[in-house]
Each structure stands twice: as structure tokens, then as C-alpha cells.
Amino acid sequence: MFDELNDLYQQVILDHCKQPRNFHEMPAATRFAQGHNPLCGDQLKLFLALDGDRITDISFVGSGCCISKASASLLTEFARGKTKADVETMFERVHEMVTTGNVQGDVGKLAVFAGVHKFPARVKCAILAWHAAMAALKGDAQPVTTENEQT
Amino acid sequence: MTDAKTIDWAALRKDFPILDQQVHGKPLIYFDNAATSQKPRAVIEALEHYYERDNANVHRGIHELSNRATSAYEAARARAAKFIHARSAEEIVFTRGTTEGINLVASSWGAKNLRSGDVILLTEMEHHSNLVPWQLLAQRTGAKITYVPVTGDEGILDLSKLDSLLTKQVKIFSMVHISNSLGTVNPVADLCARARKLGIATLVDGAQSAGHMPVDVQAIGCDFFVFSGHKICGPTGIGVLWGRQELLDAMPPYQGGGEMILSVEYQKTEFKKAPHRFEAGTPDISGPIGLHAAMDYLDNLGRENIWKHDQELAHYAYEKLAAIKDIRLFGPKQNRGGLVSFLLKDVHAHDVVTLADQAGVALRGGHHCTQPLMHKLGVESTARASFYFYNTKAEVDRFVEVVKEIRKFFGQ
Numbered sequence: 005m006f007d008e009l010n011d012l013y014q015q016v017i018l019d020h021c022k023q024p025r026n027f028h029e030m031p032a033a034t035r036f037a038q039g040h041n042p043l044c045g046d047q048l049k050l051f052l053a054l055d056g057d058r059i060t061d062i063s064f065v066g067s068g069c070c071i072s073k074a075s076a077s078l079l080t081e082f083a084r085g086k087t088k089a090d091v092e093t094m095f096e097r098v099h100e101m102v103t104t105g106n107v108q109g110d111v112g113k114l115a116v117f118a119g120v121h122k123f124p125a126r127v128k129c130a131i132l133a134w135h136a137a138m139a140a141l142k143g144d145a146q147p148v149t150t151e152n153e154q155t
Numbered sequence: 156m157t158d159a160k161t162i163d164w165a166a167l168r169k170d171f172p173i174l175d176q177q178v179h180g181k182p183l184i185y186f187d188n189a190a191t192s193q194k195p196r197a198v199i200e201a202l203e204h205y206y207e208r209d210n211a212n213v214h215r216g217i218h219e220l221s222n223r224a225t226s227a228y229e230a231a232r233a234r235a236a237k238f239i240h241a242r243s244a245e246e247i248v249f250t251r252g253t254t255e256g257i258n259l260v261a262s263s264w265g266a267k268n269l270r271s272g273d274v275i276l277l278t279e280m281e282h283h284s285n286l287v288p289w290q291l292l293a294q295r296t297g298a299k300i301t302y303v304p305v306t307g308d309e310g311i312l313d314l315s316k317l318d319s320l321l322t323k324q325v326k327i328f329s330m331v332h333i334s335n336s337l338g339t340v341n342p343v344a345d346l347c348a349r350a351r352k353l354g355i356a357t358l359v360d361g362a363q364s365a366g367h368m369p370v371d372v373q374a375i376g377c378d379f380f381v382f383s384g385h386k387i388c389g390p391t392g393i394g395v396l397w398g399r400q401e402l403l404d405a406m407p408p409y410q411g412g413g414e415m416i417l418s419v420e421y422q423k424t425e426f427k428k429a430p431h432r433f434e435a436g437t438p439d440i441s442g443p444i445g446l447h448a449a450m451d452y453l454d455n456l457g458r459e460n461i462w463k464h465d466q467e468l469a470h471y472a473y474e475k476l477a478a479i480k481d482i483r484l485f486g487p488k489q490n491r492g493g494l495v496s497f498l499l500k501d502v503h504a505h506d507v508v509t510l511a512d513q514a515g516v517a518l519r520g521g522h523h524c525t526q527p528l529m530h531k532l533g534v535e536s537t538a539r540a541s542f543y544f545y546n547t548k549a550e551v552d553r554f555v556e557v558v559k560e561i562r563k564f565f566g567q
Contacts, residue, residue: 005560008179008513013506013564022501022566044505045522045535067535069503070565123509 011119012126013070020074025081026063037140038147039066039132046072046129050136057088069129071120076133078114088141095134102130162460168545170195170452181515184550189335189363189494189541190519191385194449198388201448205441212437214414224440231443232430235395238450239361239380240371245400248430249443252394253362254284256381257329259396259433260358261288263406264379265327268356271297274324276355278312278341279305279531280334283524285360289329298326308532310337310486321349327356333363336523336537337486338469338494340364347376356402362386363492365395366453367543368462372397384442389449393442396433403429410435461544465493468542468551475555479562485537494541496523499558502565504536510564511538514557 006013030051039048046068053061062080066073083091098114101107105121120130128150135148168174171193176183185193205227211220213228233244241247250256269275275289279302293300301320304313321328328350333340347357358379364370366387372380379402384393398406408415408426412435417425426432453461472495476482481500499507504520511518520538522529529535540554 005557006510006513006564009510009564012509018565043521045529047535069505071506126505126509129505 012123014116014119016078016113016116017070017074020077021070024064024073024077026077026084027065028063029065030061030063032061033063035140035143037136037144039136039139040147040149041068041072041128041132042149044069044072044129046132048072048076048133048136050076050133050140052083052137052140054088059083059086059088059091064133068132069126071117071126071129072132075117075130076136078116079133079137082112082114083137091137091141095138098134099131102127162456164464164544165547167456170197171545172196172199174545178515178517179513181513184516184546184554186540186542186546186550186554187517187519188543188546189386189523189539191391192366192388192543193545194388194390194445195452197452198390198445198448202390202441202445205444210440213440214431227444227447228438228440231447234447234450235443236397238370238454239365239382239395239397240373241397242373242400245428245430246397246403248396248398248403248433249438250381250394250396251392251439252383252385253360253381254288254383254394256379256394256396257285257358257360258288259409260379260381260398261292263409263433264356264398264402265289265292265296267405267407269296269298269326272324273298273326274322275300276303276320276325276328276350277301278303278330280310280312280337280339280525280528281329281331282335282360282362283526284362285329285331285358286527299324301325303330305337305528305531308483308485309488310334310339312339312341314342317346317349321353321355323353325350325353325355327358329358329360331360331363333367333492334486334525335363335494335541336496336525336528336539338491338496339486340490340492343377344375351376363494366449366461367458367465367493369458378402384446384449387446387449388452389446390442393439393446395446398429400429403433406433408435409433412436414438456544464544465542466491468546468548469493469495471548472540472542472551472555475551476558479555479559481562482558485532493543494539496537496539497558498534498537499562499565502561504538506565507538507558507561510561511554511557514553514560516540516554516557 033051035052048066050064064076102120132150139148209223211224213225232247235247236244357377359377361382365382380397385391415435483498485496508520
């Protein structure tokens with residue numbers, strides 16, 4: 005019945021949504037950010053441990069739809085061991101991919117989110133964790149929201 | 156009015172051009188009627204006729220078109236009075252919708268009648284539109300807000316607390332007639348009678364009731380009643396505030412401008428009486444004209460017939476959904492309005508709605524503008540199917556199958 009939805013709910017996404025990775029708080033975190041989409045009720049807390057510019061550990065907790073949970077889970081898998089610049093580059097690629105469907109450069113496993121652009125209402129779900137990660141890296145204490153994300 | 160037994164509900168769908176289409180390759184099943192209803196051809200044609208033949212500004216013109224526009228505008232006012240059994244057309248104020256109606260009462264009546272220490276009584280199931288305007292008023296006046304509690308998932312008002320809540324400080328009791336997120340039908344006539352005995356003014360939010368059941372504001376015994384045109388087959392951007400004449404006449408203007416004045420000098424202005432006092436500027440003229448056609452359409456079917464049909468669909472859907480594993484249903488089992496709110500365990504409402512959409516079923520997922528109620532129930536959102544008279548049992552059957560498939564898609 006939902007063949008068309010395989011673009012959106014790829015197996016990898018369903019897997020990460022049901023069993024999110026790095027899904028716990030991190031008392032030793034050196035950076036912390038919150039993402040909140042008041043209209044959906046999605047809530048996300050992201051924890052980072054930084055060594056200089058390098059992310060040595062990353063985790064998250066929160067509640068939200070399948071897309072937002074899987075996005076946060078896959079982000080943590082990607083970001084561990086990467087530098088701030090790596091995450092910033094990938095943020096740009098993921099943002100482009102989920103809003104337009106264009107994949108620029110190597111996005112690895114994150115390519116599973118390419119189908120999101122066909123579902124404009126869900127773009128903000130896929131990008132919330134990424135905004136939170138950018139805020140954490142900048143050291144912003146204010147919660148971020150993707151409620152005004154233009155698609 | 157038509158006899159219920161002779162109504163072929165499925166055949167009425169031909170009156171609604173929009174229903175005859177496919178969405179994502181599947182026949183559209185429109186179950187988002189609590190958000191807005193679809194429009195019958197009669198309403199679309201009334202708007203077309205107005206813009207093709209009669210368009211002119213109202214009230215001030217001497218020429219033929221202006222006369223036609225004015226009489227159509229005022230005829231709609233009289234029709235709205237009849238629709239809810241108001242005593243006269245002078246008690247009908249046109250607004251942009253339910254939200255503006257409540258804001259008007261809160262701003263105008265509220266500013267005149269509320270002082271610091273007074274209390275505004277609401278219920279815990281109010282839509283943000285019957286909550287935020289009162290919060291703004293409370294901030295301005297120093298009044299407080301108290302709430303009639305809701306009993307858990309069953310979603311009915313706990314009236315055992317009402318007597319202790321109806322204190323001497325309460326100046327207005329504003330309540331929703333039918334909850335847009337639970338489907339609860341509140342006993343508004345009883346609630347208004349209890350408030351009235353204590354001299355407390357009452358407002359009933361009829362956004363979900365006016366087009367679905369017979370409404371008689373005098374039988375309800377409220378002081379204000381508000382509803383929106385677009386939820387009852389009319390156009391968007393038009394709504395009705397009904398108020399008792401003596402209350403409206405004593406209220407200060409809401410906005411200033413043309414249309415609402417008798418005479419203006421540089422330092423002072425004399426205002427018209429209600430309802431024109433509250434309609435500043437060139438009003439939405441096509442809106443009331445479209446709404447007039449919508450009210451005719453509904454009353455030709457008979458709102459008691461529509462109500463019976465709505466309730467049948469809602470109870471049928473509730474029973475069928477209740478049989479699905481790990482489903483949580485909100486609102487009362489019995490005597491519900493035409494909607495069902497639910498959650499599948501471990502599945503977010505927005506995932507449910509996205510999947511349903513792919514199957515051609517238009518649902519709504521979210522907090523339904525009742526965030527405090529959602530928090531009270533311990534959820535962030537629910538999925539909601541809301542019905543109207545053009546929906547059928549066959550559509551409910553299909554919808555329930557789709558929900559079962561969604562359950563399977565996300566695993567048990």
C-alpha cells in the first residue's frame with residue numbers, strides 16, 4: 005500500500021527510528037544543544053564531547069517522528085571522530101539534499117534522506133538534529149527550531 | 156428540510172466538485188473537516204455570481220450595484236440570525252472567524268467589564284483561540300484564569316469541581332461546544348444556566364458545532380456564540396459573533412474606521428450601534444454571501460440529520476479503531492461529535508498522517524491548537540480523522556484498513 009513511501013521511509017531510516025544509536029545522555033559532554041519544533045512537538049537534546057576541533061563522542065535523547073529520530077541517530081554515527089569543519093560541510097550537503105534532492109559530494113549513508121525533499125512538510129524533521137549540531141558546535145545556548153525552515 | 160430517510164448521503168458528493176479526485180493515485184478520502192470543510196457548488200456559484208454581477212462596496216453607495224451588494228450582505232446577516240435562532244439580525248456581527256469573534260469579545264467586553272482580581276473561567280479542552288485572547292486580556296487587566304478540569308483520555312469535563320470554580324470573582328465563563336481534539340460534546344445549556352444564576356457572562360465557541368448540529372442560542376442560554384464560515388461549507392475569512400443585543404450595545408468599539416461611525420470630527424466620533432459598530436472598514440462582502448448559500452444548503456439537508464450522520468460515522472470509526480492492537484483513543488466512547496483522535500503505540504502522529512496521505516486519506520496530526528490539553532494527556536500530538544455529511548461508511552472502512560497497514564509498516 006505504501007510503495008511510494010519507500011523513498012521517505014527507507015529501511016535504514018526505519019531501523020534507526022526503531023533502534024536509535026547513541027541514544028543516551030552524556031554527563032561528560034563539553035557541548036550541548038537543544039532542538040525543538042513546537043508545532044510537531046519534536047524535542048531533541050544533543051551532547052558533544054570535543055577535543056579541540058574534533059568530536060570524540062556524541063549522543064542524543066528526545067522524542068519525535070521517525071524521520072527526526074533517524075536523522076539524529078545517523079548524524080551521531082556520522083559525526084563521531086569528525087572535525088567541526090567536516091560537520092559544517094556535511095550540514096550544507098544534507099540541507100541541499102533534503103530541500104532539493106540534489107546530492108553533492110559523498111554523503112555516505114545519509115543519502116537515505118534524499119527522498120525527503122518530495123515531502124515538503126517533513127523537511128524540518130530531517131534537518132532539526134543538524135541545526136542542533138551546528139548550534140552545539142558554535143556554542144549557542146539557545147534552543148534551535150526548524151519551524152521556520154523554508155522549503 | 157429533507158427527511159433523513161430520503162437523503163442519499165453518497166449522492167450529495169456530486170455537489171462537492173473537489174471530492175471527485177485522486178490523491179497519490181488513490182481516491183481522495185477527506186477526513187480533515189474539523190480543520191475546514193469542503194464547499195458545495197452552490198456556495199462557489201454564489202461567490203461567482205456576486206463577483207460577476209453584483210460586486211460593489213456596501214452601505215454608502217446610491218447606485219444599483221451597491222444596493223444589490225448591500226442587500227445581499229444584510230440578507231446574509233438575517234440568514235445567520237435565523238441559523239442560530241438569534242432574536243434579530245442586529246445581534247449578528249460579521250468577523251473573520253471564530254478566533255476574531257473571541258478576540259472581539261475579550262478586547263471590547265473584557266476591557267469594559269474586567270478588573271484586577273476578577274476571574275475568567277475556561278475549560279482545559281479549549282482551542283488556543285479560546286485561550287490566548289483571554290490570557291492577553293488577563294495580562295492587560297490583572298484578571299486571573301481558572302479552568303474546569305478534563306478527566307484523562309475519556310476527555311469529559313469534571314463537573315464535580317464546577318460549583319467551587321464558579322466563585323464571586325468569575326466574570327465570564329467561556330467554553331467550547333464540541334472539542335476539536337477530543338470530539339467531546341459539552342453540556343453547554345446546563346453550564347450556561349449555572350453561570351447565569353450567578354450573574355456570570357458566558358461565551359460558547361461553536362466552531363465545531365454550528366454546522367454539525369441544530370443550534371439555538373436562546374435554548375443554550377449563552378451571552379455570546381461564535382463560529383466560522385469555512386467549517387460549515389462557507390468561504391474562509393468570514394465568521395459570526397452573536398451577542399445579546401443589550402451586551403453588544405454596551406460594548407465599546409473593537410476597531411475604528413469607516414462603516415462603524417455616525418459622525419466624525421477632528422477630536423471626537425460618534426459610533427453606530429451594534430452590529431455595525433464592530434465592522435470597521437470595507438467588510439468581506441463575498442464572504443457573507445457565500446456563507447448565506449452554505450447555511451441554506453445545510454438547513455435544506457437539516458442539521459439534525461447531519462448530526463445523526465456525523466455521530467454514526469464517529470461511533471462506527473471509534474469501534475473499528477478500538478479493535479486495532481496498541482491503539483490509544485481519545486475522547487468519550489458515547490455521544491461524540493464527528494471526529495476520532497488516536498495514537499498508535501510508538502508511532503508519531505506525523506508518520507501516521509504521512510502514510511495515510513499516500514493512501515489518499517487526508518488526516519491531521521499534531522496538537523490541534525490544544526497544546527495545554529495535549530500536555531495534560533501526556534502526549535505531544537494525536538492523529539485525527541474528522542467527518543462531515545459527505546463522508547461515508549465505506550470511506551471509514553478504507554481508513555481503518557489504512558491504519559492497520561500503518562500499524563504493520565511500523566511493526567507491532
